[in-house]
Amino acid sequence: APASAAKPQINLFDRKHPAKATVTGNFRLTAPDASCDIRHIILDLGATHFPVLEGQSIGIVPPGADANGRPHKVRLFSVASPRDGERPNTNNLALTVKRVAEPQPDGSVERGVASNYVCDLKLGDMVDVIGPFGATFLMPEDPGTDVIMICTGTGSAPFRAFTERRRRTMPSAAGKLYLFFGARSPAELPYFGPLKKVPPKLLDQELVFSRLPDRAKEYVQDRMRKRSADLAGLIERDTTHVYVCGLRGMEGGVEASFRDICGEHGLDWIKIRARMRETGRYHVETY
Numbered sequence: 410a411p412a413s414a415a416k417p418q419i420n421l422f423d424r425k426h427p428a429k430a431t432v433t434g435n436f437r438l439t440a441p442d443a444s445c446d447i448r449h450i451i452l453d454l455g456a457t458h459f460p461v462l463e464g465q466s467i468g469i470v471p472p473g474a475d476a477n478g479r480p481h482k483v484r485l486f487s488v489a490s491p492r493d494g495e496r497p498n499t500n501n502l503a504l505t506v507k508r509v510a511e512p513q514p515d516g517s518v519e520r521g522v523a524s525n526y527v528c529d530l531k532l533g534d535m536v537d538v539i540g541p542f543g544a545t546f547l548m549p550e551d552p553g554t555d556v557i558m559i560c561t562g563t564g565s566a567p568f569r570a571f572t573e574r575r576r577r578t579m580p581s582a583a584g585k586l587y588l589f590f591g592a593r594s595p596a597e598l599p600y601f602g603p604l605k606k607v608p609p610k611l612l613d614q615e616l617v618f619s620r621l622p623d624r625a626k627e628y629v630q631d632r633m634r635k636r637s638a639d640l641a642g643l644i645e646r647d648t649t650h651v652y653v654c655g656l657r658g659m660e661g662g663v664e665a666s667f668r669d670i671c672g673e674h675g676l677d678w679i680k681i682r683a684r685m686r687e688t689g690r691y692h693v694e695t696y
C-alpha cells in the first residue's frame with residue numbers, strides 16, 4: 410500500500426455473519442440504447458459499522474444455490490464512493506456494476522449470477538454484504554502525490570472514490586489526479602456526465618473511445634502514448650502513484666505503453682516499475 414495510505418480494516422463480515430444492507434439507489438449509468446447495462450448501486454448500512462476505504466472491495470452473496478445445489482460463490486465489487494459515503498457522513502456505499510450477459514453461439518444468453526442479481530435489485534431490498542477486502546489498492550493521503558488512474562468500464566469505480574475523496578478533503582492539493590478512461594463510446598462510459606463537472610485542476614481527464622463512428626479505434630494505451638512526455642515526467646518522480654483497474658487483459662497494453670514511453674525518454678520501465686512496487690506506488694486490479 411502507499412506509505413501515506415490510511416490503515417484499512419478487512420474481513421469484518423463473512424458469509425456466516427454478513428452485514429445486511431438496504432438498497433437505496435439503482436440507476437442505469439449507460440445510455441438506454443447502449444449495448445451494455447452498467448449500474449450505480451447504493452447500499453445503506455443502517456446502524457452497522459462497515460468501514461471502507463477508497464480502493465477496497467466488498468463481497469456480495471447472491472441468494473439461492475447453483476445447479477449443483479451449492480450456495481452461490483461470493484463476488485467482489487469495488488467500492489465507488491469515498492469512505493464517508495455518497496454524501497458526506499452517510500453510512501452507505503456505492504458500487505458500479507456491469508450486467509454480465511454473454512450471447513452464446515446457440516442463440517441463448519449466459520447471464521452472470523451476481524451481476525444480474527445486483528443490477529435487478531429494487532429499492533428497499535436487503536443484501537448480504539461481506540468484507541471489506543483489500544489492503545494494498547489504496548490511495549495515498551499525502552496531498553503532494555500525483556496519481557495516475559488507468560481504467561476501462563467498471564474499473565472506474567475505485568477512481569470515482571479516489572476523486573471524490575480528494576475533492577472533499579483536499580480540493581487544493583499540490584498533487585494532481587490523472588485519469589485515462591476507456592469505453593466503446595460516451596454512451597457506455599459510466600459517469601460520463603458527472604465527470605465533465607470535475608474541475609481540471611483536480612482531475613486531468615483523458616476519455617478514450619474505441620467504437621466511435623468514422624473514427625479510428627483508440628484504447629487507453631494509445632492515449633497514454635499521446636501524453637508520453639507528461640507521463641514520463643510523472644513516473645520518474647518518487648511521489649507518483651499508478652493504478653490500473655478493469656477487465657483482465659488490459660495490463661498488457663498499459664505496460665507496453667509505459668515501456669515505450671520510458672524508451673522514448675531514456676528511462677528504464679522495469680526499474681521504475683520495480684521501485685514503484687517496492688514503495689507501494691504501482692497497483693493493478695483486473696478481473
Ligand SMILES: Cc1cc2nc3c(=O)[nH]c(=O)nc-3n(C[C@H](O)[C@H](O)[C@H](O)COP(=O)(O)OP(=O)(O)OC[C@H]3O[C@@H](n4cnc5c(N)ncnc54)[C@H](O)[C@@H]3O)c2cc1C
Nearest residue numbers: 484485486487505506507509521522523524525563566696
Ligand atoms: C477485486 C475485484 C473487484 C471487482 N469489481 C467489480 C466492479 O466494481 N464492478 C463489476 O461489475 N464487477 C467487478 N468485479 C467482477 C465481479 O466480481 C464478477 O466477477 C462479475 O460481476 C461477474 O459475476 P457474475 O456472477 O455476474 O458472473 P458469473 O456467474 O460468475 O459468470 C457468468 C459467465 O460470464 C463470464 N464473465 C464473468 N465476468 C465477466 C465479465 N466481466 N465480462 C464478460 N464476461 C464475464 C464468465 O466467464 C461466465 O461464463 C470485480 C472482481 C474482483 C476480483
